Amino acid sequence: ALIVVLAIPFITRAAEPQPQAETLSLEKCLELAYQNSQTLKAVAKNVAIAREDVHQARAAFGPSIDYLVAYTDDSNPYLSPVEEYYSGNLTLSQPIFTFGRLAAALKLAGSKLALAQEDERKAKQLVTYNVINAYYQVWLAEQTLEAAKNSYDNIGRHYQQVKRFYEVGTA
Numbered sequence: 001a002l003i004v005v006l007a008i009p010f011i012t013r014a015a016e017p018q019p020q021a022e023t024l025s026l027e028k029c030l031e032l033a034y035q036n037s038q039t040l041k042a043v044a045k046n047v048a049i050a051r052e053d054v055h056q057a058r059a060a061f062g063p064s065i066d067y068l069v070a071y072t073d074d075s076n077p078y079l080s081p082v083e084e085y086y087s088g089n090l091t092l093s094q095p096i097f098t099f100g101r102l103a104a105a106l107k108l109a110g111s112k113l114a115l116a117q118e119d120e121r122k123a124k125q126l127v128t129y130n131v132i133n134a135y136y137q138v139w140l141a142e143q144t145l146e147a148a149k150n151s152y153d154n155i156g157r158h159y160q161q162v163k164r165f166y167e168v169g170t171a
Helices: 002-015 026-036 038-059 101-168
Strands: 064-073 084-093
Touching: 026 101, 038 101
Parallel strands: none
Antiparallel strands: 064 084
16 A cells, blocks of 8 residues: 555656657757757857947047056044045057057957857857758668568568468468
8 A cells, every 4th residue: 555655656757748849840950959059159259248349449549548546544533623525537649550469460350250269150150050961860860760660570571471471271
């Protein structure tokens, strides 16, 4: 009786209908692979970083504004009254001649962006190849299984026919 009581949860789970597996098309497999590939996410992040580096290199050609705000408290309650000083500084600068440093930095950032984009393209091609290869390997396995089942059924029918011939004495 104890075994029956302990087995009831397993029996009820086994009686529940199991969900059917979804058959995926090649396009759906590729879409899922593109969405979930950690490699593609990493190279896309690298492209975004390289694109930001190009924006920063372009921005270096323009003017820049710097500011500084300072506060000083020189008060000493024993010697003098409270003295507070505030100061501020605002600087606008524009590079005029940098001996080609800014142009070289922009060219280097552009090259890094092109390399990152090429890495992204390569990674996407590799994911695509792997998904298509796996998809058609599964398809081939299904076709091979179906051919084996048909061959087995054909041999079974042939056996039954030979068995009937044997029983009537013609084989």
